[in-house]
Amino acid sequence: MIGVTRRGVVRGAMAMALAVGVFAGSVLTPQAGRAAEPLTVVATTGMIADAAHQVGGEEVTVRALMGPGVDPHAYRQTRSDIVALANADLVLWHGLYLEAQLETFMLELAEGGNVVAVAEKLPRNLLIAHDDYDDKFDPHVWMNPNLWSRVVLAVRDALIATRPEAEATFRANADAHLAELDALANYAVRVLSSVPAESRVLLTAHDAFNYFGSAYGFEVIGIQGISTESEAGLQRIAELVDMLVARDIKAVFVESSVSDRNIRALVEGAAARDHEVAIGGELFSDAMGEEGTYEGTYVGMIDHNATVIARALGGETPARGMSDRLTIN
Numbered sequence: 001m002i003g004v005t006r007r008g009v010v011r012g013a014m015a016m017a018l019a020v021g022v023f024a025g026s027v028l029t030p031q032a033g034r035a036a037e038p039l040t041v042v043a044t045t046g047m048i049a050d051a052a053h054q055v056g057g058e059e060v061t062v063r064a065l066m067g068p069g070v071d072p073h074a075y076r077q078t079r080s081d082i083v084a085l086a087n088a089d090l091v092l093w094h095g096l097y098l099e100a101q102l103e104t105f106m107l108e109l110a111e112g113g114n115v116v117a118v119a120e121k122l123p124r125n126l127l128i129a130h131d132d133y134d135d136k137f138d139p140h141v142w143m144n145p146n147l148w149s150r151v152v153l154a155v156r157d158a159l160i161a162t163r164p165e166a167e168a169t170f171r172a173n174a175d176a177h178l179a180e181l182d183a184l185a186n187y188a189v190r191v192l193s194s195v196p197a198e199s200r201v202l203l204t205a206h207d208a209f210n211y212f213g214s215a216y217g218f219e220v221i222g223i224q225g226i227s228t229e230s231e232a233g234l235q236r237i238a239e240l241v242d243m244l245v246a247r248d249i250k251a252v253f254v255e256s257s258v259s260d261r262n263i264r265a266l267v268e269g270a271a272a273r274d275h276e277v278a279i280g281g282e283l284f285s286d287a288m289g290e291e292g293t294y295e296g297t298y299v300g301m302i303d304h305n306a307t308v309i310a311r312a313l314g315g316e317t318p319a320r321g322m323s324d325r326l327t328i329n
Contacts, residue, residue, distance in 0.1 A: 039163055042088040044099050045072055046288040047142045048118060050298045051155045052092060054177040059166045060159070068290050071257045076101045085109060090162045092155060095120035097130065098139035098286075114162060121154040122147070128210050140285070143212040145185040145302055149178050184299050187322040188306040192216040194315035201249055202309060203240070203266075205258040208285035212305070223262045237262065241269035244277055251280035251312045257287040280312025281328070294325040304328065 041062045043049035049064035056062065065081050066072050072094070077085075085091055093099055093106050095117030109115045119141055126147060127137040142148045156174040160167045192200075193216075200218045202209055207222030223240065243249070244266065252267065254260040263279065270277040283305050289295025295304050299322075307321040308328060320326045 039089045039159070040087060041090045041092060041159075042084050043091075044075075044093040044102065045286075046296070047148075047298050047301070048092050048094060048151075048155065050288070051118075051148075051152045051177070052159070054298075055152065055156045055170055055174045056159055057169060057173050059163060059169055066287060068287050068296065069257050070287050072099050072286050074101060075099060077105055089114065090158060091115040092158060093117050094139060096127070096139035096141070097133065097136045116154070116158040118151050118154040118158065122150055126150075128214070131207065138207070138210050140208045141211055142298065143209055143302075143305075144215040145181045145188065146215070147211060148298070149181045152177060152181070180299055184302055184322065188216060188302065191306055191310040191315055191317045192218070194317075195310055195313045196315075199250075199313045201247070201313075203244075203249065203252040204283060204285065205253075205255045205260065205263055206285070208255065209283075218309075223266070224258075237265050237269060240266055241273065244270045245273050245275045248275075249277065251278045253280050253309070253312070254282050255285040256282055256289070257285055278312070281308035283308060293327065294323075295327065299323075300325065 038058065039056065039060045041049075041052045041056065041060050042065065043052055043062060044065050046064045046066065046068070049062045052060060052062045063084055065077075065084070066075055091106075091109060091114065093102070093115070096119045097103065098119070099106065106115060106117070110117075119139060122141060124137070127141070130136040130138055141151065152174060156170050159170045163170075195218075200216075201221065202213060202218045203221045203223075205222065206224035207220065209218075209220045209222070212218065213220035221240070221243075223236065244252075252263055254263050260279075267277050267279065284295065284301045288298065288301045289304070294300035303321045303323065304326055307317045307326060309315075311317045318324065320328070
């Protein structure tokens with residue numbers, strides 16, 4: 001249950017939005033006479049926004065609150081976010097404690113509006129338990145395209161519920177996108193299975209890749225925990241340096257939405273022990289690439305990750321990924 005103090009904060013934010021005149025009616029209620037116009041959809045993450053765009057097509061306009069390089073674990077709503085959320089026909093957020101700082105706000109919005117936590121629709125038996133919180137789960141489900149396909153279906157169903165007259169369009173668009181995700185999953189299996197078994201160790205800045213590891217048979221090690229809010233101490237760095245040396249691991253990876261400070265400390269620590277470790281590349285973990293690029297789509301994000309990881313760890317990959325569209329060298 002949301003505490004009285006937190007409710008007051010959320011309602012205070014709503015009152016601020018009211019004061020600048022963003023509400024014409026009740027919170028998150030579509031305005032009359034807009035049936036022929038595209039639905040206004042606000043999504044928290046770029047991955048959810050991409051799913052809404054793929055499924056919604058011309059029936060929607062989509063805004064992502066969190067752009068490239070933004071960490072959803074620490075993100076807090078801004079005044080412009082409140083305005084956008086208040087005026088949206090549909091709000092889509094991830095859930096599973098990904099948007100930890102937004103959770104109270106979103107739960108309050110959901111009491112009176114069209115707000116859907118799409119990853120919360122996943123069966124609990126498919127989820128990985130959270131390291132730090134009882135009764136919570138690792139939220140990084142987009143790292144497995146087969147699992148993300150189920151989130152796409154949740155997005156489709158939310159759009160259908162919001163605009164039933166466009167159901168046929170939403171279903172057709174979703175089917176086409178799910179076929180893309182199936183091809184993506186098959187590509188990832190192909191290139192990642194080419195990595196020698198002894199090299200299938202993925203060490204990154206934080207534990208965002210557990211679903212990836214489970215899907216493709218990689219041991220996944222994060223310097224920080226599932227949330228970037230956790231801290232990595234000197235002892236943790238020293239333990240990982242020992243592991244790099246003992247197991248002769250040759251590559252580690254930075255993330256686009258997390259500081260590379262800890263990864264570089266590992267590389268320097270290994271070098272001091274006469275063990276050379278390369279930075280295998282930058283991966284997209286909690287956010288996609290730049291808007292307007294292939295890597296700024298969900299398919300491009302996962303294509304990039306699978307290709308970069310496989311190549312850095314000794315696997316065989318096409319020069320520019322699954323669709324010959326990646327910008328990596």
